[in-house]
Amino acid sequence: MAYLIESDSGTWEVVIGLEVHAQVSSRAKLFSGSPTDFGAEPNTQVSLVDAAMPGMLPVINEICVEQAVRTGLGLNAQINLHSVFERKNYFYADLPQGYQISQYQYPIVGEGTVVLDMPDGTTREIGIERLHMEQDAGKSMHDQDPKRSFIDLNRAGVCLMEIVSKPDLRSPEEAGIYVRKLRSIMRYLGSCDGNMEQGSLRADVNVSVRLQGATDYRTRAEIKNVNSVRFIMQAIEVEAARQVDVWESGDEVVQETRLFDPNRSETRSMRAKEFAHDYRYFPDPDLLPLDLDQTYVDKIAANLPELPDAKKDRFIVDYGLSAYDAGVLVADKETALFFEEAAEGRNAKLAVNWLTTNLFGALNAAGKEITESPISATHLGGLLDLLADGTISSRIAKDVFEEMFETSKDPAAIIEEKGLKQITDTGAIEAAVDAAIISNPEQADQVRDGNDKAIGWFVGQVMKATQGKANPQAVNELLQTRLKG
Amino acid sequence: MGKLNDLTLAEARDGLAAGDFSAAELTEDCITAMEAARNLNAFITETPEIARKRAATSDARRARGEALGALDGIPIAVKDLFCTTGTLTSAASHILDGFTPTYESTVSQNLINAGAVMLGKTNLDEFAMGSANITSYYGNVKNPWVGPNGEDLVPGGSSGGSVTAVAANICPGSIGTDTGGSIRQPASLCGVVGMKPTYGRCSRWGTVAFASSLDQAGPFARTVRDNALMLEGMAGHDPKDSTSAPIDVPNFEAAIGGDLKGLTVGIPEEYTLDGMPEEIQALWDQGAAWMREVGAEIKPVSLPHTKYALPAYYIVAPAEASSNLARYDGVRYGLRVEGATLDEMYENTRGSGFGAEVRRRVMIGTYVLSAGYYDAYYVKAQQVRTIILNEFNTVFEDVDVLLTPTAPNAAFPIGAKMDDPVAMYLNDVFTVPANMAGLPGISVPAGLDKSGLPLGLQVVAKPFDEETMFRAADALERAANFTAKPRYLGGQ
Known part of the structure; x- marks a missing residue:
């Protein structure tokens, strides 16, 4: 459904483009052998290269390259066999080299497409502009001491993929679905764990508004570093409303970087000085251009797992599911796996209902993930069998289910134990x-x-x-x- | 026994092998010479204890019958741009005050592995930026040669300390780095053999970076043979440097000693400069004649874009330097001058930590990379670089090596050219093209100017063809028979 803002001068639509920064799943950093584990003691995962000691040189981590190519393929995108690492120069205390090694003119991945599954069962195609690899910076902590800032370099040099969408998104809801879909694809691929609370996925959100029917874009603002789907959606909502107000009052929206404050539910302009950088990009002379051959890419493509879109289509065909049900199941790789195990050879519709209504409900109430489910897929399948062959009624099945959730026991054993067998005499x-x-x-x-x-x-x-x-x-x-x- | 520090590397090697003297004795004479020559200011840090320890280890190894190659027990000096474990590494800059690495550069580690004995860390132009060794925070280095009226002269730069250590017979070999001529130009000005290998021949890991796409480590020695022995000890593929070439190191010494039959030597006509001293032109002609006499075919060649090499170099090198030097920010090591804000701390630290020439190049580099100027300067300079490389490739289809002067002048007095950076930059006019194209080049002392100061000739070869370069340089060296000695020898 269209997301439109009514005002005195007319009806406005919102135009959104996202730059998602996804941390690549790799044991070592992009250009050094330091580990990347989350939550280590500050400055314990820092090599001489990460700390930019004199004379240190970057050496590319091939795993990171492979993950970027995998992700590009997962986004149905052009893989560029020739790409170049450049230096993005700026001074900050958590950037030891004084430059970030990133890709600029020649990214490793070009244009692609992501398909969004909308709640009404329809789909929307969102264009991908590019994906490039870059180093993360360290972390500055300004709240540890009244006068000094502390720096943790554990994250410095970790490989990020920056995934830039085209300005194809038209509502906060679409933006949220887009980020969830990206996360889903990357989790299927194993290229990013998508843990937003650990900072593995963050987004810069570009927002502009225009009168409905207009084809030109108006000036956009960039909301930096938003770190949850909910905040991304909220930020778009308040920023779009703000821009409509600005245009309404006869002013102009200025191109600038803004920060989203979730506590006050507003976006604020960052001081011009904080981002008015001339990054002086130039090819990093310490690194050769990254030249891949097609057979390398083909080999990765041949070994890609089944991705959400393909799985969804298969669920619709093989299990006779609705597009909506199939979409819900494939959004999470583990859920899809669970479903297939529980539904194999059984009534799929029944399996979906028990999974999405009963199990999701119970897991939600218990604050658990599907991977932590006390009921295994095999046991849920067993329960469906007992229902199907008339051993228990669906009323009894609900009690058995509760017992299974409590104890993780086999449903047949619970029925035996409690004498719950259906009377057919x-x-x-x-x-x-x-x-x-x-x-x-x-x-x-x-x-x-x-x-x-x-x-x-x-x-x-x-x-x-x-x-x-x-x-x-x-x-x-x-x-x-x-x-x- | 005479002073062992006067021996060439090959002589010292043979003497050690024959048991004529020990590495400890050789090293002791070199330490004595180093201490006696302190007025030349060639060393920033002397490391006699490290030297004695390594010499003793070498002697013990030899006693067990496990002597390594030619460099085992040979005292050398190391430019203070190579990181050395536990020894101050300053790059001759105030900004690296107190910086003592916990790691050893690949090149110096290779030399340790070959048994070489480090005498100390030598003075240089700050961050290797200079052609006269006058920009060092630790003061200028004096050329062991003196002017006709007894005036102190510059040794050239930036590897002024390493060249002086060899020229003054403090030790038989030393290592430097060459970004635009920083080994070959001082070698020419001090009458020794200095060479820059092909880009990628020596690892850059652990060497303080000036301009990454141009920097190469290389050796100084008093003979071509010694120089070849040094390079063999330094070179080799290093997986820690992505630009290091995965190519085996040949036996360079085996390439020398013969004539030049079958060799074609190119004489690039564009290397004749307006206003170049006549004696340099004469020496160049003489060099070609000498090579012809031992069998080489001499062929005039054209490298039309040569005149653009120096201006393009002074865009590319400062651009890379401005970025490479960003890490010296007062946050993690070296000098920190506090300020009220982070930006102020940066300004205070970098303002007082870097000398004038470094600040100038950082500013030039920042300018040429900045928005709106990048295409006009940096991109254009890279295009010039590609043209220069292509011209060399074309010429090398017809000739095996090129012969040119090394520098447009002999050593000049300390204080000259100080107020005109461009005049100073012209010192590298003949050496810079090889850096821009990544080619190996060597300077061989070939004669004296009318003031009795040394002049060198340069041999430039194809990529990774240092063997042919050494072969030609050795023939040139024998023909030139350069025997003149500087005034200050071993501090005498």
Whole structure:
């Protein structure tokens, strides 16, 4: 649905482009052998190269190159066989070299496409402008001492992929779906863990607004370093509203860098001095141009895992799922895996319901991820089997499910243990039905008078009397014969 | 026994092998010479204890019958641009005050592995920026040769200390770096053999960077043979330097000793400069004649864009330097001059830590890379560089080596050319093209000017063809029979 802002002068649409910085999953940094583990003691993962000691030289980490190529392929993008590392020069205390090694004129990945799965089941294609590799900077801590700043170089030199979208996004919601989709693709590929709370994924958000129907872009503002999907969406919302106000009041939006303050829900201009850099890019003479051959790229392409879009299509075809259900399942690689294991050879629709309604609900309430689920995919599949062959009713199944979530036990064992097997013995059901009719003559008369709703009430009574173990279908049939036959 | 520091490297090698003297004795004479020559200011840090220890280790190794190659037990001097574990490494700059590396440069480590004995760290122009060794924070170096009226002369630069250590017979070999001529030009001005290898022949890892795409380490020695022995000890592929060539190091010494039959020597006509002293032109002609006499074919060649090499160099080198020197910011090591803000600390530190010439080049480099000027300067200079490289490639289809003068003048008095940086930059006019094209070049002392000061001739060869370069240089050296000695020898 279109995201539009109404104002006195008309209806505005918002134009959004994202620069997502994704930390590459690699054991070592982009140009040094230092480890990249998150959460280590400050300055314990710093080599001579990372600290920019005199005479130190960068040597490219081939794993990082492979991850960038994999990601490019995952974005259906052009892989550039020739790319160049350049120096982006600026002074800051957490940038030991005095320059960041990045790709500028010749990035490793060119144009590509990401497909968004919208909630209404439709899809939207978002263009990728480029992906390039670069070094992360260290971390400055200004809150440790009243006068001094502390620097942690653990992150300095870690490989980032900057993924630049075209200005194709039109709403905060699309921006959120886009970032989640990127994250999903990279997690499938194993090229970025996507942990936003650890800073593995951050975004610079470019926002402009224009009157609906306009084709020209108006001046944009860049909101720097937003680190959660929710904040990205909020930032777009407040920035778009601000820009509409600016244009409305007869002023002009200025091209500038802004910061999003989630506490006050506003964006603020950064002082011009903080970003008015002339980065003086030039090719890094310490590194040769990165020249790949096509067979190397082909080999990586041949070994790519099935990605979300392909998996979604397959789920629709193989399991007869709706586009929406398939989209929900494939968004997370682990969920998709879980589903396939639980649904294989079973009623897929039933599997989706149990997974998305019951299991997701329980996991959510327990604050757990699918990978931490106390119920394994095999056990959930077992529960579906017990339902399918009539061993338990769906009411009992809910209780068994709860027990499974508590104890991680096999559903068959729980049923055995608790005597929850469905009663299919006709004699026992007949006895219970007869008892119910005899004790409730008024309701029996109502049924005989044609009140079908009352049949449901009788089913409930019988189920209660049998602790839910009677087969509801059999109970219903017997009641019909006894009362109306 | 005579003074062992006067021996050539090959002589010292043979003497050690024959047991005529020990590495400890050789080293002791060199230490004595180093101390006696302190007035030349060739060393920033003397390391006699390291030298004695390594000499003793060498002697013990030899006693066990495990002597290494030619350099085992040979005292050498190391330009203070190579990082050395536990020894101050200053780049002759105030900004590296107190910087003692925890690591050894690949080149100096290779020499340690070959058994060489480090006498000390030699003086240089600050960050290797200069052609007279007058920009050092540690004061200028004096050329062991003196002017006709007894005046002190510059040794050339930037490797002024390393050239002086060899020219003054303090030690038989030393190492320097050459970005635009910083080995060959001082070699010419001090009457010794200095060579810059092909770019990529020696690792740059652990050497303080000036201009990464031009910097190469290389040796000084008093003979071509000694120079070849030194290079063999320094060179080799290093996976820690992405620009280091994965090429084996040949036996360079084996390339020398013969005539020049079958060799074609190119004489590039564009190396004749207006206003160049006649005696340099005469020496150049003489050099060609000598080479012809021992069998070479002499062929005039043209390198039309030569005149653009120096201006292009003074864009590329400062551009890279402005970025390479950004790490000296007072944050992690070296000098820090506090300020109220981070920016102020940078300004105070870099303002007082860098000398005038370094500041000038950082500013030039920053300017040529800045928005709006990048295409006009840096990109254009790189295009010139490509043209120069292509011209060399074309010429090398017809000739094996080129013969040129090394420098446009002999050593000049300390204080001359001080107020005119461009005049100073012209010192590198004949050496810079080889750096721009990454080619190996060697300066051989070939004669004296009318004031009795040494002049060198340069042999430039194809990439990774140092063997042919040494072969030609050796023939030139024998023909020139340069025997003149500077006034200050071993501090006498």
